[in-house]
Amino acid sequence: MSVLDSKIPDGPISQKWTQYKADAKLVNPSNKRKLDVIIIGTGLAGASAAASLGELGYNVKVFCYQDSPRRAHSIAAQGGINAAKNYQNDGDSVYRLFYDTVKGGDYRAREGNVYRLAEVSNNIIDQCVAQGVPFAREYGGLLDNRSFGGAQVSRTFYAKGQTGQQLLLGAYSALNRQIAKGTVTVYSRRNLLDIVTIDGKARGVIIRNLVTGEIERYFGHAVVIASGGYGNVFYLSTYAMGANASPAWIAHKRGAYFGNPCYVQIHPTCMPVHGEYQSKLTLMSESLRNDGRIWVPKNKKDVERIRRKELSPNDIKEEDRDYYLERRYPAFGNLVPRDVASRAAKERTDAGYGVNDTGLAVYLDFKDVIARIGKEAVAAKYGNLFQMYEKINDENPYETPMMIYPATHYAMGGLWVDYELMTTIPGLFAAGEANFSDHGANRLGASALMQGLADGYFVLPYTLSNYLADEIRTPRMSTDLEEFVKTEQEVKDRVEKFTAIKGTESVDSFHKRLGKIMWDYCGMGRNAEGLKKALALIPELRKEFWKNVRVPGGNDYYNPEIEKAGYVADFLELGELIVRDALHREESCGGHFREEYQTEEGEALRNDNDFAYVAAWEYKGENSIPELHKETLKFEAIELKQRNYK
Amino acid sequence: MNLTLKIWRQKNAKTKGKFESFKLNDISPEASFLEMLDILNQQLIDEGKEPVAFDHDCREGICGTCGLYINGRPHGPERGVTTCQLHMRKFKDGDTIVIEPWRAKAFPIVRDLVVDRSAFDLIMQAGGFVSVNTGNAPDANSSPIPKLDADRAFEAAACIGCGACVAACKNASAMLYVSAKVSHLALLPQGKVEAAERVQKMVAKMDELGFGNCTNTYACEFECPKNISVSNIARMNREFLSAKLFAEKPSPIDMGD
Amino acid sequence: MSLAGLFLITFLLVHLGLNLTLLFDKSREVFNLAAHFMATNPLIKVFEVILFGGILIHIFWGITLFFQNRAARPQQYYVSNNSQQSVFSKYMIHTGVIILAFLVLHLMDFWFKAKFIGGMPEVSIDGKTYEDMGLLVVEKFKSPIFSAIYVGFLLLLGFHLDHAFQSALQSVGLNHSKYTPFFKAFSRILAIVITVGFIAIPVVVYFTFPS
Incomplete structure (x- = not known):
């Protein structure tokens, strides 16, 4: 018997959420005022949760490391947000969105959560429009949709290539309204350093003010982690520079289990790496695969001439091009899910067909769509993305095909949560990318925005109330309690340790070295030998970090090196857990591709008999091996099948 | 190099x-x-x-x-x-x-090149929102919005709040930033309801925070990384004047918040 | 600010219209009659007060804005490039202050002299005696230094006006994708017409009028 209880309500899949809401306990308005909720992060999940809980009347304190809640990295999501509105009359339904998401996740997601997500997807669109989110419209004044990978219907709502921005600004505006009303207080340029537990329940946080370096204590009847994913463990990624795993990792070290850490999404369409000094990889929206065609030359001879710049891609004749996604997956073509598209690009470049000087790029070509609908129509759809590409690469994608390559983009894994989004620490919740729940082993495009907002607007207000209903007799606690004082001292010691080491190597340099280990041995393709090697290298690097890191300056003023040191110290621990999880999962599924487990055609080979479970890891201390707990996945509404996009 | x-x-x-x-x-x-x-x-x-x-x-x-x-x-x-x-x-x-x-x-x-732009957040808190609670929304397609209006609202909403407009303006005025939000919401039926109140509150907050005045040098538009147009400033001026001139006083027995 | 400015532009147009009669009517009869009308008509007297009010409001706001705007950036940039599209717009306070100085000089020369100092030349039209304001103008402009100063000031007025009209429209909220380009062009044309018109008077007087 597992210690994990997912608390999925009984009953048929379509009735679970309805039943839950009917049974959930409520808190009366005068009691809500007496209850404090702490939220870490102001992305889609954090901001929408803070706003909604504020509207209900709870006392909300929300923290972000950015200078304004509006800058959380949800803002960079480009393509769109899915919903089962079926406005296109193309056969969409809640069930189909649910089915596509479970299938896209390679049957490693929890059915109950995913169905709920599909169910509330429609409410999200309604809510956002009511807030004034300017989604794209057709001439008749009604909402427009586009297609995304892994689906055969058009269900993605979008605002040019800036959907995440518009949705986040919508949530930010709802948040502002509550701030003005006094129900929500925002603390910006603040970092979470620890979570305070009292009698086993999450009761508060220790925060560092990044501007003054002061350590602050805050009490809450419940704490929500909505701090995003951990993809920056790879150093180069499409994440923001400041995106970090520390809040989730801190929660893990305080007792929250970490679910499926090896499931990391490598996005197929990003700009290729061009130099050692590179700090970040820029995503080109998946929506480009609606109309762009991905190819490499058929002949190695052409590849070499292109690399030497003797040939332009436009010189390659149609019959000499290998549109490898269309060739391998005729049914879905360029719109296969991300993991499939990324691996296919890796397969071609590994075989020596990469088209830039590093050999790590493929083409994304718009020639045909420009010929079909004209340059202007293409510009209306993707203008800002094309412009962004040109600014960065100094090449005009209307004339020459874009060069793209996969890059780390999203973490499907995260804090293990039950149906109520509560972690294994009572009173500690996790929402959005920070939890593991809805995407299984691979996330479909335009589903991250959907999940973040679903958790914040429509799930947490019910599930958190259900928890808080039992807390109405708990008065606000003093932050002078022993637990607060002790926890604060621990984090103070750690911060002071950073500046005291006075080594010779910068934080960034350690981060780059960790990233390289992760990418080389735990990236798009993984095998036991490499993973074992990484499992030896990472602890060594960690030891070196704590001996030799150089964090210049002091800790009583704005010093970004200190926060970075904290992030990297945590990545150095989390990286090891990711590798350990990847090594234990002896199958290929979604973003986790073990080279030993593939079909003859090179497709991912799942093992449903032995691995149809969520791997939830329990922290056992600094140098101890974490303990694995398994939550078996039950598939009742959907039959387990090998994915097929052919 | x-x-x-x-x-x-x-x-x-x-x-x-x-x-x-x-x-x-x-x-x-x-x-x-x-x-x-x-x-x-x-x-x-x-x-x-x-x-x-x-x-x-x-x-x-x-x-x-x-x-x-x-x-x-x-x-x-x-x-x-x-x-x-x-x-x-x-x-x-x-x-x-x-x-x-x-x-x-x-x-x-x-510190060094880092500045505190929380004034921008305070302006938004003064009125840069539509007062709608979660769960109250009608179906998204229940009110059609002309594509041109939706597009212009989007163009204004594309503001990233970086502050380049303030930095570029010889008067350190925040008019482009504020007008982008006022315009975005004023152009949509959802935002229209509170438009008169919103523009007055946001402008008052902007003035209170010590930003300069607009003297129409248009440096803001020239330097805006998102090409936000100064036509938004005109729209805000228009909204502001008409709100000041024509908006009725709130009823003395108004119990709302 | 903008409304007062727009009002002042209409005044400038009337003023220019009257002055130009000097060039076309060498007898100065029309000009002198008009000047008399402007000086004595009770309705115009009311407008005179409004006009001075408009000028004062314009000056008051101009200076207030200047100080408020300066306070909004206590520390200036070390390097600052002209990133604005309209060059003159940056120097409205500077041109404005110089124009104010010019206005004082201008009023001393003509309006003040006629009203308070006296000693004006006289002329008889249709048997009635009028102050020969026209002669005063012609005599003044026969001085090359005086004319040059006037031309210089008027050029600054032109720069001020180049920004003024379209800026005032923007400030009262009139901006439209169809009409704004026209208003911007019109603003420049208006500035040129007013400036060239006023400059024409000293220039023509200096070069063509007999001493």
Whole structure:
């Protein structure tokens, strides 16, 4: 018997959420005022949760490391947000969105959560429009949709290539309204350093003010982690520079289990790496695969001439091009899910067909769509993305095909949560990318925005109330309690340790070295030998970090090196857990591709008999091996099948 | 390429700052401007000095965190980009680059090139929203919106809140920023309901925070990385005048909040 | 600010219209009659007060804005490039202050002299005696230094006006994708017409009128 209880309500899949809401306990308005909720992060999940809980009347304190809640990295999501509105009359339904998401996740997601997500997807669109989110419209004044990978219907709502921005600004505006009303207080340029537990329940946080370096204590009847994913463990990624795993990792070290850490999404369409000094990889929206065609030359001879710049891609004749996604997956073509598209690009470049000087790029070509609908129509759809590409690469994608390559983009894994989004620490919740729940082993495009907002607007207000209903007799606690004082001292010691080491190597340099280990041995393709090697290298690097890191300056003023040191110290621990999880999962599924487990055609080979479970890891201390707990996945509404996009 | 950097250094809002010069060699023209600063900081750390603090986050031109005043222009010499999207190919070997923080009374300096733009958040809190609670929304397609209106609302809503408009304006005015939000919501039926109240509250807050006035030099539009148009400022002026002239006083027995 | 400015532009147009009669009517009869009308008509007297009010409001706001705007940026940039599209817009306070100085000089020369100092030349039209304001103008402009100063000031007025009209429209909220380009062009044309018109008077007087 597992210690994990997912608390999925009984009953048929379509009735679970309805039943839950009917049974959930409520808190009366005068009691809500007496209850404090702490939220870490102001992305889609954090901001929408803070706003909604504020509207209900709870006392909300929300923290972000950015200078304004509006800058959380949800803002960079480009393509769109899915919903089962079926406005296109193309056969969409809640069930189909649910089915596509479970299938896209390679049957490693929890059915109950995913169905709920599909169910509330429609409410999200309604809510956002009511807030004034300017989604794209057709001439008749009604909402427009586009297609995304892994689906055969058009269900993605979008605002040019800036959907995440518009949705986040919508949530930010709802948040502002509550701030003005006094129900929500925002603390910006603040970092979470620890979570305070009292009698086993999450009761508060220790925060560092990044501007003054002061350590602050805050009490809450419940704490929500909505701090995003951990993809920056790879150093180069499409994440923001400041995106970090520390809040989730801190929660893990305080007792929250970490679910499926090896499931990391490598996005197929990003700009290729061009130099050692590179700090970040820029995503080109998946929506480009609606109309762009991905190819490499058929002949190695052409590849070499292109690399030497003797040939332009436009010189390659149609019959000499290998549109490898269309060739391998005729049914879905360029719109296969991300993991499939990324691996296919890796397969071609590994075989020596990469088209830039590093050999790590493929083409994304718009020639045909420009010929079909004209340059202007293409510009209306993707203008800002094309412009962004040109600014960065100094090449005009209307004339020459874009060069793209996969890059780390999203973490499907995260804090293990039950149906109520509560972690294994009572009173500690996790929402959005920070939890593991809805995407299984691979996330479909335009589903991250959907999940973040679903958790914040429509799930947490019910599930958190259900928890808080039992807390109405708990008065606000003093932050002078022993637990607060002790926890604060621990984090103070750690911060002071950073500046005291006075080594010779910068934080960034350690981060780059960790990233390289992760990418080389735990990236798009993984095998036991490499993973074992990484499992030896990472602890060594960690030891070196704590001996030799150089964090210049002091800790009583704005010093970004200190926060970075904290992030990297945590990545150095989390990286090891990711590798350990990847090594234990002896199958290929979604973003986790073990080279030993593939079909003859090179497709991912799942093992449903032995691995149809969520791997939830329990922290056992600094140098101890974490303990694995398994939550078996039950598939009742959907039959387990090998994915097929052919 | 080899460069000389002249960078503003300041410990915090209370101390006085000064320029410091640095030499930087072998910078690739393919590097981004912020990557060039990363290289400088790595060099400073190696020398045992404190790195230059600058604001940055997404590095893809959308979060609005970065903002440097480069050779006399916000976000540097290229139009329509943020600092993080600026690449070194826009500079020449041997150039001297002067880097300053945004300068405005409403944006006090936090450290070096980092400023505090929380004034922008305060303006939004004054009225930059539609008062709708979660779960109250009608079906998204229940009220059609003309595509042109939706598109113009989107163009205004594309503002990233970086503050380049304030930095560029000789009066340190925030009119472009505020008008972008006022316009975005005024153009949509959902925002129309509260439009008169919103514009008055946001303008009052903007004035209170110490931003300058608009004298229509249009430097803001010229320097905006997202090409937000000054027609939004005119729309805000229009909304503001008509609200001041024609909006009725609230009823004295108004029990709402 | 903008409304007062727009009002002042209409005044300038009337003023220009009257002055130009000097060039076309060498007898100065029309001009003198008009000047008399402007000086004595009770309705115009009311407008005179409004006009001075308009000027004062314009000056008051101009100076207030200047100080408020300066306070909004206590520390200036070390390097600052002209990133604005309209060059003159940056120097409205400067041109404005010089124009104010010019206005004082101008009023001393003509309006003040006629009203308070006296000693004006006289002329008889249709048997009635009028002050020969026209002669005063012609005599003044025969001085090359005086004319040059006037031309210089008027050029500054032109720069001021180049920004003025379209800016005032923007400030009262009139901006439209169809009409704004026209208004901007019109603003420049208006500035040129007013400036060239006023400059024409000293120039024509200096070069063509007999001493």
